[in-house]
Amino acid sequence: MPMYSDKVMDHFMRPRNVGEIKDADGIGEIGNPTCGDMMTFMITVKDDRLADVKFKTFGCGAAIAVSSMVSEMATGKTLDEAMKITNEMVAKELGGLPKNKMHCSNLGADALHAAIEDYRKRKGTGEPAPKPHAHESELHGQTCPYCDSDIEDSYPFCASCKTKLSDCPECGKIVSSSLSECPHCGCILDGEEKKD
Amino acid sequence: MSESREIYLDHIAASPVRKEAFDAMIPLLEEGFGNPQSVTTRGQRAAEVLAEAREQVASLVGMTANDVIFTATGSEANNLALKGIARGRANKSNRIIISAIEHISIMTPAKTLEKEGFEVVALPVDSFGSVDPGDLKKALEGGAAVVSVIHASTEVGTVQPVVELAALCREAGVPFHTDSWGAAGMIETDMTKIGAGAMTIAAQNFGGPPGAASLIIGKGFPLRPMIQGGVQERGLRAGQENIPAIAAMGVAASLALAELNDRAARLTRIRDAFIERLPAAIPDVIATGHPEKRLPGHASFCVKYIEGEGLLLFLDNKGIMAASGSACTSKALKGSHVLETMGYDAATAQGSIVFTLGDSNELSDVDTVIEEMKPVVSRLREMSPIYNRDKK
Numbered sequence: 001m002p003m004y005s006d007k008v009m010d011h012f013m014r015p016r017n018v019g020e021i022k023d024a025d026g027i028g029e030i031g032n033p034t035c036g037d038m039m040t041f042m043i044t045v046k047d048d049r050l051a052d053v054k055f056k057t058f059g060c061g062a063a064i065a066v067s068s069m070v071s072e073m074a075t076g077k078t079l080d081e082a083m084k085i086t087n088e089m090v091a092k093e094l095g096g097l098p099k100n101k102m103h104c105s106n107l108g109a110d111a112l113h114a115a116i117e118d119y120r121k122r123k124g125t126g127e128p129a130p131k132p133h134a135h136e137s138e139l140h141g142q143t144c145p146y147c148d149s150d151i152e153d154s155y156p157f158c159a160s161c162k163t164k165l166s167d168c169p170e171c172g173k174i175v176s177s178s179l180s181e182c183p184h185c186g187c188i189l190d191g192e193e194k195k196d
Numbered sequence: 197m198s199e200s201r202e203i204y205l206d207h208i209a210a211s212p213v214r215k216e217a218f219d220a221m222i223p224l225l226e227e228g229f230g231n232p233q234s235v236t237t238r239g240q241r242a243a244e245v246l247a248e249a250r251e252q253v254a255s256l257v258g259m260t261a262n263d264v265i266f267t268a269t270g271s272e273a274n275n276l277a278l279k280g281i282a283r284g285r286a287n288k289s290n291r292i293i294i295s296a297i298e299h300i301s302i303m304t305p306a307k308t309l310e311k312e313g314f315e316v317v318a319l320p321v322d323s324f325g326s327v328d329p330g331d332l333k334k335a336l337e338g339g340a341a342v343v344s345v346i347h348a349s350t351e352v353g354t355v356q357p358v359v360e361l362a363a364l365c366r367e368a369g370v371p372f373h374t375d376s377w378g379a380a381g382m383i384e385t386d387m388t389k390i391g392a393g394a395m396t397i398a399a400q401n402f403g404g405p406p407g408a409a410s411l412i413i414g415k416g417f418p419l420r421p422m423i424q425g426g427v428q429e430r431g432l433r434a435g436q437e438n439i440p441a442i443a444a445m446g447v448a449a450s451l452a453l454a455e456l457n458d459r460a461a462r463l464t465r466i467r468d469a470f471i472e473r474l475p476a477a478i479p480d481v482i483a484t485g486h487p488e489k490r491l492p493g494h495a496s497f498c499v500k501y502i503e504g505e506g507l508l509l510f511l512d513n514k515g516i517m518a519a520s521g522s523a524c525t526s527k528a529l530k531g532s533h534v535l536e537t538m539g540y541d542a543a544t545a546q547g548s549i550v551f552t553l554g555d556s557n558e559l560s561d562v563d564t565v566i567e568e569m570k571p572v573v574s575r576l577r578e579m580s581p582i583y584n585r586d587k588k
Contacts, residue, residue, distance in 0.1 A: 033543030060505035
């Protein structure tokens, strides 16, 4: 089975809306080359709608496809509608993304939202958008239960063995999020990953 | 896929099984089956096959048949070497010394041993990816249960000064293991010439099938088994041997040894053309690893301002298959620890592309690949926000 869906490959090989907008109304930049991906979105706003959306992306096939998809989904939408575009919607529209590439779809929506926020700030009409959620558990010094790698920077993934992780709500120990039962305390986990 | 033939340049990840090895393997899956532990005629025939393969594999590394422990994969052999020797010599020292650019099948066991109470010393490398023997000498002053340094980096191709490293370990009375997974069949792997006490090789890298590999370990090193059970492999690796794959590994080992110099010369010519022509043809492409002390069939680069996976996908679309150490291409989304420790910034390391050559490659492949790469690199750079930034 190919790694990417046909739609992802189509948006990767023939990305829509690549480029820059001279005198853009809003610019959003997310990520940096150090962490692997970087996306810049530029928007033109007319009558509270996104008249033009352009992007530039440094990143993998999924990151480029996500950027292209987001630009296509957002063009023509009102700002409020565009702010409601979620990572899940982008991934779904692309016919799914490999599990370990889901974070690329986060970046796409975030970069678009950052461009809209930038526009609103410039116009002085800004309501601050909610920040993406961050996991607050104590991760310092914690290691992956499967390969002993540090997970502080990569949680909720193990960067080494790619296991999706969560912490047991009962005992707080790090476990694979695919488990339905905590191997440490035996409590029932919701196993969000089991849907697929 | 374009009309042209496939150009396969990822031999270090997977290679075709040689015809001779294939022919040795198939009958053993059918009429030649047998369990070498059995006293039956079939069992004894299988034992003979196993013994012959053991001789052949031992020859490739200049050791005797008794020193060969068959495993399923190179990763298993690496785990057995590091954990097995460290635990077996824990009463001597609680330190283990590795390099900072080991394969993950050494890095991860090292982390596990660290959790068990071992102190792990990771030797740095210079910008070519070479370990300095002086650093090992210093590190050995504190003693060690085991030293493991990869023979040749599979990511940047650099061949380590294993002879010097092994000599230092011998002086200090510490077992020296080297992971020769990428080196076997490409460069000298005679353990007596190198002076190594233990070595990992895998059949896939010299024309054998997947599912057969070996830890070769000289006498006198205490080794704790990981897989326990029967007395196979001197009790150091329980479980019935994969006789068909091991027989094929033996045949491939003999051929690899006989053809070593010719293959190295042929692949070096193609490799050097890559290293000379690619950076000249496309601006801001950096050759990584040591320019001379490197695997004959290994050419590695960083293409600045772009990310490796996009490049791989476009090339794959043209029938050209290569590899990358970029974070995005690894399933774990983790950047190359090898390039990072060599001093490359993370953005440059993201543009990693690795070509590993094999018998199917020809000198003309170099120019074909370069011509296909030019428009792809331009296209990805046009899309890249950091390319524009640097130019402004």
